[in-house]
Amino acid sequence: MTTRIGVVGAGFIAGRHVESLTALDGVAVAGVADPQADRARALAKRAGATAYGSWQDLLDGEDLDALYVCVPPHQHGDVEEAAVDAGLPLFVEKPLAGDLPTAERLAARIEAAGLLTAVGYHWRYLDTLEQARGLLADAPPRLLLGAWLDTAPNVPWWARQDQSGGQTVEQATHLLDVGRVLAGEVAGGFATGGRSPDGPGDVLDVCTASLRYESGAVGTFSNSCVAPRRYRIGVQVVAPGLGLELTEHELRITDAAGERTVPRQADPIAVEDAAFVAAVRGEGDDVRAPYAEALRTHRVAVAVAQAAAADGGTVQL
Numbered sequence: 001m002t003t004r005i006g007v008v009g010a011g012f013i014a015g016r017h018v019e020s021l022t023a024l025d026g027v028a029v030a031g032v033a034d035p036q037a038d039r040a041r042a043l044a045k046r047a048g049a050t051a052y053g054s055w056q057d058l059l060d061g062e063d064l065d066a067l068y069v070c071v072p073p074h075q076h077g078d079v080e081e082a083a084v085d086a087g088l089p090l091f092v093e094k095p096l097a098g099d100l101p102t103a104e105r106l107a108a109r110i111e112a113a114g115l116l117t118a119v120g121y122h123w124r125y126l127d128t129l130e131q132a133r134g135l136l137a138d139a140p141p142r143l144l145l146g147a148w149l150d151t152a153p154n155v156p157w158w159a160r161q162d163q164s165g166g167q168t169v170e171q172a173t174h175l176l177d178v179g180r181v182l183a184g185e186v187a188g189g190f191a192t193g194g195r196s197p198d199g200p201g202d203v204l205d206v207c208t209a210s211l212r213y214e215s216g217a218v219g220t221f222s223n224s225c226v227a228p229r230r231y232r233i234g235v236q237v238v239a240p241g242l243g244l245e246l247t248e249h250e251l252r253i254t255d256a257a258g259e260r261t262v263p264r265q266a267d268p269i270a271v272e273d274a275a276f277v278a279a280v281r282g283e284g285d286d287v288r289a290p291y292a293e294a295l296r297t298h299r300v301a302v303a304v305a306q307a308a309a310a311d312g313g314t315v316q317l
């Protein structure tokens with residue numbers, strides 16, 4: 001049985017998913033929808049799929065087993081509603097939306113429908129994150145230090161607050177998600193941020209948050225988009241007798257024995273896609289960030305962004 005997948009949005013991340021989906025046995029990317037016709041055509045050609053100008057035409061034109069939603073943050077909403085109506089398992093790229101009410105509304109509908117979902121928090125599929133969890137099992141984290149110091153992505157929606165939700169919601173959300181995986185739920189905190197003429201669009205170009213976890217651990221998470229290039233992206237953790245530094249590519253471990261670096265073994269996006277497809281086929285149960293779980297991270301990211309926009313506000317969850 002071939003699992004037929006539709007892809008909505010034909011930009012950068014859709015290309016990554018098409019790459020890993022087309023490498024899986026028994027999977028066909030059947031259709032790709034994007035209002036930018038050249039993009040839809042190019043990605044459909046790579047996938048051996050049909051190109052569509054809208055997700056409505058894709059849903060009308062194909063008999064699908066699952067739908068990937070890879071649109072900019074402000075474009076979430078109607079497409080997920082249509083998937084719920086059609087009972088179509090959904091893979092949604094993070095962030096769930098540029099705002100919180102859209103994500104809360106969709107979460108309620110998805111929950112009521114009992115729909116299978118997965119969200120693209122792909123750091124959860126880093127084998128190095130699993131290793132970090134193992135090391136922390138006997139020495140729970142006391143302090144987390146997350147940083148996403150980068151340049152602004154060159155896509156038209158990114159630097160617009162009303163479209164992307166800003167850098168914390170769009171990018172640093174991966175780190176806040178890792179924080180939840182390692183230290184549990186966030187109880188509250190404070191955040192501040194700012195904008196300067198050097199920053200792009202109308203988003204905060206610096207943001208820093210101090211968070212308290214229910215476990216008693218504390219964390220600070222900072223992001224900036226005025227670095228000249230991808231500069232530092234990762235989370236450091238201090239636990240009794242243990243220091244960890246996780247990036248998307250490796251884990252550095254410091255303990256009584258010294259320091260060692262463990263590179264990741266597998267591409268987490270490929271593992272994430274394989275896990276979702278296995279769940280769709282009823283052959284696996286390793287979706288690590290279903291919609292409801294991703295919503296808990298999105299709530300933290302939006303709360304941090306709102307507190308930072310208020311310039312020294314309380315992170316209210």
Ligand SMILES: NC(=O)c1ccc[n+]([C@@H]2O[C@H](COP(=O)([O-])OP(=O)(O)OC[C@H]3O[C@@H](n4cnc5c(N)ncnc54)[C@H](O)[C@@H]3O)[C@@H](O)[C@H]2O)c1
Nearest residue numbers: 009010011012013034036070071073075093094095120155
């Ligand atoms: N998991 C990750 O690490 C990761 C990495 C990159 C991007 N993303 C996320 O994926 C999303 C897309 O990012 P990107 O870098 O691919 O952006 P992009 O701008 O390269 O691509 C987005 C595409 O969506 C299309 N689009 C817009 N509205 C649409 C609609 N209503 N229907 C169909 N297509 C529509 C655009 O025309 C564009 O081609 C963002 O939310 C981003 O945060 C996640």
